[in-house]
Amino acid sequence: MIVPVRTSETEEDAMPSILAMIRKDVKLLLRDRASAFFAFVFPVLFAIFFGYVFSGGGGGGKALQIACVDEDQSEASQRFVQALKNNADLQVTDIASEEQATKAVLTRQQVAFVHILKGFGAAQDGFISTGKGGGITIGIDPSRQAETGWIQGLVQQAAYTQLFGSFSDPKVMRRQLESARASLNTSDINPAQKLIFSQLFSSVESLSGSVSALGTATDNAQGGSQQSSAGGFQPVQVTTQSVQAKRDLPSDPFAVSFPQGIIWGIMGCAMGFAASFAGERTSGTFLRLCAAPLTPRRILLAKGLASGLVMLVVSGVMLLMAVVVFKVQIPSYPIMAGCLLVVTLAFVGIMMFAASVGKSEAATNRAGWAIMMCLAMLGGAAVPLFVMPPLVRDLSVISPIRWAMLVLEGGVWRGWSFTDQSMLVPMAVLLGIAVVGASAGMALVQRQARA
Amino acid sequence: MITLTDVRKSFGNVPAVNGLSLSVRKGEVLGLLGPNGAGKSTTIAMIVGVLKPDGGRVTLNHDGKEHDPNDQRARSLIGLAPQSLALYDELSALENLSFFGSLYGLTGRVLRERCDVALERVGLSDRRDHRSGTFSGGMKRRLNLAAAILHDPELVLMDEPTAGVDPQSRNAIFEIVEGLKSKGKTIVYSTHYMEEAQRLCDRVAIIDRGTLLALDTVPTLVKAHGGHSTVRVLHAGNAHEQITQTDRPLEVLSAALSTGNVQSATIDSPDLERVFLNLTGRSLRD
Structure with missing residues (x-):
């Protein structure tokens, strides 16, 4: 009697041997310097280098790029603009109109705009923000909550700097105090506050005279502590205007370069594992593994799981680096995790297919990288998709890397969710690639092994 | 232990094994003697189930039952030392053995003990933590053999186990084969060195161009065909x-x-x- 052949892939003792193969494959990858370089080092270098290239050459730190519209064109507004420009945390570009400034924010050329409204100078001379014009409007994407608070703070800081800077110029101070007393009389604040401000103006006049007499510059009088001592007093009225930036352009150069780096890292893993599997087939190890209680399918599956594990680690570490070191903001971490998982699955499928058709380790490496490089160039892993000419962008649909880039970008800066059509299509394509690649790979390797 | 019945295998139009029929008895050392290209490795690959015969049948007999060599459980009875070294150069000797042992369900203390014994048996205990890629050809052959016998299989298939080894390693391999034989293991030993077949094998199958020319004990073969x-x-x-x-x-x-x-x-x-x-x-x- 012939005992029936058991070819089940789900028998209970499969997992320990699969885990053993995963451990082995991870060790082999880590100990192969070339593969480890392409999986771990190259993607990081790529992401950092191109991040700086996209940011305009580096060296400029992380200053916020803002547009400044000076509608008031007064002496005070010009001093205020200068105070903003003097702030190292800001990179200020003068723009003629709010319309142009809004466009710059919409297209993500600028993080925000600061619009100095007409009457700013007059209001400044009056010391007190009366809410009757002359304030400042900050236009910014509502998703940029952190930057909004930061810019508001920097604007107030510049206003304080201007306010206290005027102490050093008695003429300006006297003129401003006169104007302030006049505006105090006409303002609708309650009598008690009027009294306090009246006494304050007298003290300031006295202080200004003393400072002038000492010839001491007061440019060190800036800082945020004055705000609290003034009991909520703000030298300028700041309002925030929502400017919803376009989602097809990134807010941060590193938000572009890190998804690309992740793709290169995942490609490095895929190629490393595919080549090592092809190498096993040409050496005695694959025969030896097939002689063990394992099917060729399971051997390839273990290779796929090992590669997937390493891909997730590589992409996870890169993402962490992007967030922690380069301050890339991820809209939703659960969505991002889903994106990474889908991209990983697709490349596991690609790896399994490449592993099954590769004739040898060297041939798989050469041919695999040659094909991958072309697909990467076309798919946006070198030149971002959003800067590609429309024709090339249309052609890129043939590259799996395009879909992977779209999904990663969707998670990193496009702000897509799993219900967005824009996200669903590339995800479906990637899952299709995963299923087809893995199935074809396992079928091929099973057939070849027993041919 | 193993029965091959009219087994045939071709690669394209080139026949590798042509109607081979033989039986391997439990506890014997059967030599497959033939020049390179005779079909020895193909025969071994079919015995272990990694190659499917074009025709004929291979059966593994154990515990009164006949098993197909594709039976995953039956494969645990077989240890294979392939001609191409089945080692990972980037792993140490111990890591290689641990890996292959774990494929057969060995874990923990049992796995460690088996690895220690196997390394001792092949004389590589002092190189246990060295990467196998740094080993000489003879040391690799010995480690290759250790990986084949780690799970204590009933049947050991050795495909040219002394190919390209130094005399010291060759003698060590001979001693391992003799040790396995003394423990009642069944061994199929493929070689093109007649001295090895004469020294180690109870019976020798002489194969050429995929065809079995003769199968018997060495004295009987010599008497019948030696002149x-x-x-x-x-x-x-x-x-x-x-x-x-x-x-x-x-x-x-x-x-x-x-x-x-x-x-x-x-x-x-x-x-x-x-x-x-x-x-x-x-x-x-x-």
């Missing part, structure tokens, strides 16, 4: 060499020596090389 012994006697004085083909070489030599006129004498006894030559018209090393 006569050749006695060469060089007589003193006239430098005359007398060549005699005989089944009784010692008697011929004794008679020659009794004349007192012998300068030198040699006896060429038939061996497996001669058997192969007589069966195929070619040398084993052709």
